Amino acid sequence: MAPIVLFDGICTFCNGAVQFLLRHDRKERMQFGALQSEEGQALLQTYGLPQQEFQSLLVIKDHRIYKKSDAALELVQELGVWWQPMRLFRVVPRPVRDAVYDLIARNRYKWFGKNEHCMLPAPNVRHRFLK
Template sequence: MYQNLILFDGVCNFCNAAVQMVIEIDRQKIFKFAAIQSELGQQLYRQHGLDPTDIQTLMLVDGDRVLTKSDAVLEVLSRLDGGWQLLAGFRAMPEPLRDWAYSEFARQRFRLFGRRETCMVPTPELQERFLNN
């Protein structure tokens, strides 16, 4: 069972930058990470009915709870130190509207921010926070 595991698109520049931001802010080191392209990421993506060859959402796995799209983002923000919890107030917006905006951004992320040829390789200091098997 995984707790506080963020699955992200490992070749998306925006997604990698967001993971780096979470790492910086998450001083308590509650979050772990895995690229959806990793064996673990593909397994969990499939297990929850998503196609790992068509990555359109990040996923937060927290025990029995699995969140995607805007719910996942807002849950991560709500657990970060600082003023980030205030952004979780967007939960007041209807979920279909939030998820529509999330999906539209996800469709444009490569055009706006580009993509990498391969997934990021964590530094030795960060290796313990990345699950890749």
């Protein structure tokens, strides 16, 4: 099963992360969806997750949910060989990794801004977004 990346669709930082993943996922395995979208909301409901909580990047892979820093590290596995050293961050205890993640998540709108509407994917990558 291809990884599904659910992200905050109005967050400028999150949209930048999606653009990064689109560029570096050479095998084009990842699929994307905004947490606020109908598809994102349906997946949150399916997995029993809060439907109004947009503080965490979520990755669904092999019917498992990855949140926060675990989600980010799971995505690194999908990228090319040059990104594999990032996996070493798994040795950092999850509470420490997630504390840094939470700090960025809490301040992302202030530091990076937010959009009025969810991002519209470019036509050449639209097939990689949930319908």
